[in-house]
Amino acid sequence: MLAETSAKLTDNLQQATQILAQSSQICILTGAGISAESGIPTFRDKQTGLWEQYRAEDLASAEAFERDPELVWSWYQWRRQLVHDKAPNSAHLALARWQQAGSHKITLVTQNVDDLHEQAKHHERTSRHEPSNDSKPLGNLNNIDSTVHHLHGHLWRNRCSQCHKPYTEQSAQPKSDIDFDTKLIHCSECDGLIRPDIVWFGESLPVDSWQIAEQAAANCEVFISIGTSSLVYPAAGLAQLAKQNGAKIIEINPNPTANSFVDITLAAKAGEVMPLLVDRIL
CATH class of the missing domain: 3.40.50.1220 (TPP-binding domain)
Incomplete structure (x- = not known):
C-alpha cells in the first residue's frame, strides 16, 4: 500500500x-x-427525498423545534434511519x-x-x-x-426539551429494533417534548x-x-x-x-x- x-x-x-x-x-x-x-452524509450535504426543500441549518435549532416539533423530530428520525446500519x-x-x-x-x-x-x-x-x-x-x-468526547451531542440519545432529563425509556433497545416512529414523545417528569440530545445552532x-x-x-x-x-x-x-x-x-x-x-x-x-x-x- x-x-x-x-x-x-x-x-x-x-x-x-x-x-x-x-x-x-x-x-x-x-x-x-x-x-x-x-x-454517512455530512451535515452540509444537500438534503434528499422529502427533505430536499429544507436546509439542515433551518431544522437544527431550538426555534425550529418550538415552531414545528413534529417536523424536526421526523427529520432526526429520518437521519437515524439513514445511518443506523453504518459501520x-x-x-x-x-x-x-x-x-x-x-x-x-x-x-x-x-x-x-x-x-x-x-x-x-x-x-x-x-x-x-x-x-x-x-x-x-x-x-x-x-x-x-x-x-x-462528543462536542455536538449524540444522535442516538434523547432528552427533555424543558427539564433536560435524559430520555431512557429506549435505553435497552438496540438500534436494529427501532421502528423510527415519528410520533412525538413527552417527558414523564414535566410533560415536555422529548428532543434529540444534539447541540443545535445557538446552543452551548x-x-x-x-x-x-x-x-x-x-x-x-x-x-x-x-x-x-x-x-x-x-x-x-x-x-x-x-x-x-x-x-x-x-x-x-x-x-x-x-x-x-x-x-x-x-x-x-x-x-x-x-x-x-x-x-x-x-
Whole structure:
C-alpha cells in the first residue's frame, strides 16, 4: 500500500511517525470527513427525498423545534434511519487499535454525533477477547463510550426539551429494533417534548466535554485533526490552542485547509492514512 502513495505523502507520513514516536500526549479531533468514508452524509450535504426543500441549518435549532416539533423530530428520525446500519471504517478501527495499545495517552474528541468510534472500540475489544466496561450491547441507544468526547451531542440519545432529563425509556433497545416512529414523545417528569440530545445552532457545547477537549489541546504534544476543515468554531480553536502551547499539528484531510499553523499535512482519506500511521507507531 505504501508503494501506491505519492512520494510527498510517504515523506509526510514518515515525519508524522517520527514526531509521534517522540511524544506521549496526543489530542485527536475528528470531523464529518471520517464518518463520510463510512457512507454517512455530512451535515452540509444537500438534503434528499422529502427533505430536499429544507436546509439542515433551518431544522437544527431550538426555534425550529418550538415552531414545528413534529417536523424536526421526523427529520432526526429520518437521519437515524439513514445511518443506523453504518459501520466504522478502517480509520475508526485504526484509532481504536491505537487507543487500546496504550502506547500514548490519547484524548479523542469528535464533532460527529454518530457512534462509529464507539463501535470501533467495541470491535477492537472483541477481537482481542477483552472484557468491556460497557454493560449494554453494541448498538444500544445509550452505549456511549466515556473515552470518546462528543462536542455536538449524540444522535442516538434523547432528552427533555424543558427539564433536560435524559430520555431512557429506549435505553435497552438496540438500534436494529427501532421502528423510527415519528410520533412525538413527552417527558414523564414535566410533560415536555422529548428532543434529540444534539447541540443545535445557538446552543452551548456540553461543558464537561469541552473542558476535557480544551485541557487536552492545551497539554498535548501533538494535535491531530482528522476529516475536519478546522474552520467551525469553537472546535476549530482547539488546534490553535494546541499550537500556542507548543504542540505539533498534523492534519489528515484529502482536501487540506489553508491553515498556516499546520505542521504536517497528510492529504489523503483517513481510511487510507490512519492504518498506515498506526502500523508504523505500534
